[in-house]
Amino acid sequence: MEHSSVPAESSKNVERAQRILDVAADLLLRWGYKRVTIDDIARHAGVGKGTIYLHWKTRDSLFETVILREMIAIYRAILRRMYADTTEILPHRLLRSSLLITEGNPIIKALLTRDIEAVGKLIQSNANSEIRNREELALRKYFSLLYRHGLTAVDINQPEHLYALEMLTTSFTMIDPYIVSGQQLSLEQKAEVLTRIIRQTFEPSTPPSPTALQEVAPAAIQLFEQLCLDFEQKIRTQTEM
Template sequence: MLGRPRQDLHRADRILDSAAELLLRLGYRKVTIEDIARHAGIGKGTVYLHWRTKQQLFEALLLREALTYVEGLVDELRRDPSTVLPHRLLAASFLIVHDRPVLRALFGGDAEQLQARPADSPTRGHELLATARFFAVLTRHGLFRDDVPNLAYALTATHAGFLLMDNLGETGPTATAPDVRARAGSLAHVVRTAFEPAGPPDPQAVASAAAEVLEAIADVIPPYRERIYGYRRAQEAAETSGAHSAPATAREPVPGDTGRRRPT
């Protein structure tokens, strides 16, 4: 009996892995439950033991990708609290997304992939709250400039633009795209000079902001797991994730991340 939940979790992840591969290859509209079951080497009925509809299955897939993204940011913040600085956090975000093809499609605005997640997803409220807390915390600790109109929109649009260009690669307006770390460095430079105050940040403010942002992110993780694996499997997913996570390895400094800011 004790082994069954872990078996179910492993099977659910295998189904989601197959769904991810087929989503990228065929697009949301063309993929069927039968395709996913065949690719995963299981019966169609077994898929329905986990999710009742194709929509629920693909929402679970996108939420699992989002969970990977969130946990990657948590790792970075725990390793180095100064990652909470906007230019470092968005550069780290860019690199995490780059390494996940489904996330790249999602963050890059791929309309076909976006159909897999409804706009009224039950986790959306948690995400919006966490985002609002992020901006409130960094603003309160003086880590954002106070003269940027529509700050949240401007920063989000900047991030989204770099992710979109990352998807375009060498098909974009430039003849050749710089490597991924150079692109992350360019994003860090833009954010640092456009959105952060001049001069070095207060170390105590950085430490306090990092702790508060980690708390805000932590509030998002349980609803994600619950929605992906189901209420009864959520705790099992958390335990398995903790038991099997590889030790985090330090990222190289983002190119251009010198800590200097352009005077205003």
Template sequence: MVYQGQQANPQAQEFTRREARAHRILDAAAALILRWGYNKTTLDDIARQAGVAKATMYLHWKTREELFAALIRREKVVVAEDIKQRVSADPEGTTLSGLLKHSALALLQSPLLKAVIMRDMEVLGKLAHREQSNAAHLEKMEGFKLYFEFLREHGLVRTDLSLTKQIYMFSAIFTGFFLVAPLMSDEYALSDEEMAELMAETGKRILEPAHAASTAELQKISSIFLQYLDRSVEIAREQFQKEVEA
């Protein structure tokens, strides 16, 4: 008699094998792109680093661009989950200032997405521009629009500024801190924690109202934001699973 769990389903075993292989290929791509940059990293290099035949990679991704897009997508899932854990543990995590702080700390742990934010052409080449201008970026901005509309409706951000201006300012604060960091001398360099705290303080002073949000308001916005984040992660995971199933 075979007890439940004693012998894994062959189909499940095959999927696990394919998924592990896909992650191994992406791990190799990540290591090489950070070492040599996108433009200098070839599929032959990745296959050699991952210990697979080049033809094997085509089972998942047909082009180098598709492979790197999958790499960025996987990294976004990791960062989104990190942000979720951080904001869930902070009662004020989903306020504008809290989101700035925790998003910055999560992104600082991801060299690839940090390169995307900074449009680091040496690391990501033309892929950096693509990630900032494609449909995924527009979808993200639409998500922020809904988030800001909810905050405005509940008086959790200033309403004397237009929605368009607020989203622009939020993006400028977030991106600006990342862009200026490499330009600062050692005398003015900040730790990751200091930068994230200062970013949050800037957002709070510029975009949030003077009165503090109530506990009930914070709980409501946290629930809605985490639902949005969960859905975004789910969509990215589903796309990755389709590639793994190849």
């Protein structure tokens, strides 16, 4: 009977920590990074301030976990598309999905657009840099996998190719305020433009066969699954305390 209380207590801690993260994310969006305090989060989550510090040592570490959780949500959404359709492992489909999903995630979009009012110094936090580095490593492995199987026309690990890819994907998130003509496209239109450019620039002219995609898809999916699992484990160590 004594042992049975441990899982129950752990589950209670996880539920409480998730509620704290939900509140922190909501207040971050509503008030902005500079205005939200631990006291605010504790009050809205219905817990004591000391309870929050059981999971996170600082306010920034709490918000960094919020960001990590949002990144996991994005990659899980991308993975669901990959499981449903193997063509989603191709760069033009992956980056199209990434743009569409990210645009629907205000916290991650604020990071990518460097919205200081919304996310403050979290843009340059060590934890955020670690997330981006691990993402980049996974993407490099992903493109190397596709290149070895003839599914990309260029080796993305070459500096100029990586630069071009990052420039393209970043510009479609950040460029609207800088358009001189004032011409704006809908999100779907932007996604289609990005799709065409990525396909023409980074992929072979001949589309791959369904058989080729089925052969590569499990390994490509596993790369992003592992990225999610690593991020989820990091959160688990905090929320189960």
